[in-house]
Amino acid sequence: MKSTKFLLLSLLVIASLLLSACGATEEPAAPTEPAAAEPTEEAAAPEPTEEVAEPEVDPSACNLEPPAEDTEINMIGWSFPITDFYADELMKCDDVENLDINTNLLASADAKEQVRLALSAGGDSPYDIVHSANAGVAEWAAAGWMMPLNDLVEKYWDEYNLGDIPEIAWDGATIDGQIYGVPIVANTFHLIYRRDVWDEMGLDVPETFDDVIDICGTIGLDNPDWDMPFAINLSAGWAWEIEFFQLLRAYGGDYIDENNNALFNSEAGVKALEMILEIANNCMGPDGYSYSLDDQEVALELGTLPSSNNWASRAANMSDPERTDLGDVIDYAPAPRVSADSPRVASAWNDFYMIPASVTNDPDLIFRIIMEAADEQSQQEAAAVGMTTRASAAEYGGPYLPAALQSLAEGIGAYSKSQANGIVQAKLAEFLPLVGTGELTPQEALDAAAAAYTEEATAQGYIE
């Protein structure tokens, strides 16, 4: 035993010496921003606490008067580059005296479950800031768990130039005139493609999905140079649901009517599913059903996928030299349509920071912290890693931004804000993938989902 201990000890000493030595040779790396951000911004990142007393307003620091007592602010959300950036922005306020900020990040499904669990029990909310997407607005605001922010928005409208955030983004968080969240991220779908590859093959940017399928034919499904000619995300139930939603609306259909009755098992729904199957069969092959978003992003970055109709947030990563060497030859175009006069197959998304109704801390303070993270300066920096909401930040955006904005403007819009939507999404996520495996025909799957939805929605009281 003695010899083992001695061996262990010497290993430990050697390891510690090595570690210290290695630590010395490292360049101090920037925390999360990619090299595309301006160098002067990065130097301002760790702020000493003395700054708070300065009369000058430094936009990159947290400009708040310290609260009277020790305050702890907890935020919950999930992790992708731009939301990570905003979480770090929130942390800047941690330097303010008496203020302690915690950003608690999980995977998105887990984070949402945590919020549900925490807020459904009633009682005080453990979270002061909740990061959520559109679905969260419908589900949580309508359940009364979130605080309407109209007064606070009005109070700080001028100070933080909140008119800079377009009406349509605010609208995503508004139910019956009550604003429930501050929009910080925008997102949509658009084409990401290899300009050099398409140029070489003489291909034009497609206007409709039929054009896309033609392109797939030209490149060839079994082309050894590529994983597949073109990809959409069918790797999970929720992925099918999103693609279905976009196509359904593009074909003129919708999920539910004003009384929450199911509409999605209509002819438009069947057409949407048939189009998905066509894309899958002609452009993706059997590999497509397990080709996740991460797989697609990496494939685009490492050069094994020539094109995809994908999230703008993923497109933002294409300019990051740490992820890819192909940034120069990747190009962007608005999402295709299904026919010459249909909307573009691109839904409108926003991420928000919301404040739960039962917070124990001062909502004014919380709101101001959110404002500090979402101010003009922060969004200008954020624009390098994702799609922001402020109009003033647009010029700092990446090369994908014009395509994204056009997709948004000409796309199918956002989900309805009925609470029953969540049930529709859950049921569709359950049944749609079975169309891919061939177990159900499109009509069967949609009818089954509609039946399951109606049953559940009635039990929960959304349908009379």
Next chain:
Amino acid sequence: MRRSTFFRFAGPSIFIMTLLMLIPLIMAIYLGMNYVTYNNVTQPQWVGLRNYIEVLQDNRFWQSFLFTGGYMLFVVPATMIVGFGVALLLDQVSTFTRGIYLSLFLLPFVIVPIVGTLMFKQLFEPSGLLTYLYQTILGTKFRYTEVSVKVLILLYGLWYVAPFALVTYFAGLQTLSKDQLEAASIDGASVWQKIRHIVIPHLRSLTILILLISTMDAYRVFDSVFVLTEMNPIYKADTVMTYTFQTAVTVLRLGKANAMAILTIVGIMIVLIPNLIQSYRQQVEER
């Protein structure tokens, strides 16, 4: 020892087990009889046995039950066989080398299950080592399908539990009677015959112990399935635990989830009760 002294010693333990295991169990049975979702958590709605019946009629529940059964049927025998084999081999090497090997073999057992599954999964990602080997050796791409995900879960189960069987059998081998073995050698028995007729019978009670514990643990498998399937129903690789979890936090039917948990317990009790009875009799005898 007097009875009062016994209760004084065992009191804290009994108290905490009653408070935090017996009572919650009863609560769970009660909750299973209510319709509870996140919207009415503070005012559950009494529905009697409806949740229980709904669970029993749920196809996906039975599917997950089947998969759990299949998982148990593979992992338990496989770990016992592999554990036994490696224990025999380990018995053959010197004490020092044994120590090193044991440290390496124990690693899968002590790693956090989520972490272990994550590591396992990374080998099979598109960038993973085994994906690459699979493609080079077998010529086809490795894809996540119903079959491949289930195979991964089973392989992980084996990887994770084998050390337990391994070490237990190994300790059992140390208590083999040398005289018996020598006598067998003199009688001209080969290695295989010795294993069959001396070693295996000696390890019988150990085998039963390993069988019991790994069956109970296999029934409750959760972490690995959670990570490997990412709760995607397309792989049809739910186990009873993950489906209960999904019902609670994804489908948002807390009452039904409780009912499912209780029915799950009923399921394991079928295996467990004979053993409990045997244990009870054994304890009474020993008194």
Next chain:
Amino acid sequence: MEKVKSPTGRVLIHVALILFSVYSMTPFFWTLLQSFKNLKDANSRVPKFIFTPTWANYEELWLRSLPENGATIAFFLMAALVILVCLLLFAKYIPVRNGVIYGFVIVGFVVLLWAIPRVLDMAKFYDYFINTLIVTVGTVTVSITIGCLAGYGLARYAGMAAVVVLVAALGFRALPRLAFVLPYYWIGAALNLLDTHLLVILTLVAVNQPFTIWMLRSFFMEIPGELEEAAMVDGCNRLTAFIRVIMPIMWPGVISTALFSLLLAYNEFLLVRLLTQTNWTLPVAISRYTGGEDPRHLTLAAASAVSATIPIMLVILFFQKNLVKGLTAGAVKG
């Protein structure tokens, strides 16, 4: 079994054992490798064994920003760590009472852990690590204390109550966690204990008790009853006899059981995930990277997996014999 003599036989045996070692260790080694790669190398379809290693993933995980004199700080922290470990390993050779040394080492570690966030700008992951330590130490302490008492009682008392407790415990051990979790959530919410370490520790102790008392009981039964009888004849009461006479002999068994409690508390995912909102432990913190929402999570997940495993690896290296003994505790009894 007597050893196989033939050289080919021995070689084959070692080959087989090495293959099994490879099988056991491959996931860990691959993850270790991935954790030192930058994003492009890690995501490469062809696994790269030759690449430029980088600490970036660990830095991002543990630190919010790098300090200027990072190397000096790292050196001092490492030196402190090495000194504490030395004290622990060579306690025998130092002419001070063992208890004092262990106490000093424990205080030293606590001071070190307290000091680190004050010299370095640590990220949230460090907080999660501290939470894990608190929960683990708390669970082990409480669990072993009440478990020893109960195990002793069960070993020495011959009445029906003991049988009932033992069989009930066995039954409880088989129950799935999920059956308890939702009621725990209600209890926690009612007592306003959600998100506290206390709730997690108590529930983990409760869930762990059946296993603990069975294991400790079997260790206690190996010690003859005459020992404390003799002490009691001399005038000690049962409890004093227990503490003074039995416990000193029991340490190996206690350590074995403590290791299992430690593993259980360290590895717990479900209970922590559902009962805490912000005070997560490492397994829950790591699940942030398992969602597939950013390819960068691949290397971060690898780094977090390795970070979470190193402490446990150290534990088994130190306590390997005890762990084996614990696993076989039931074995000898059969």
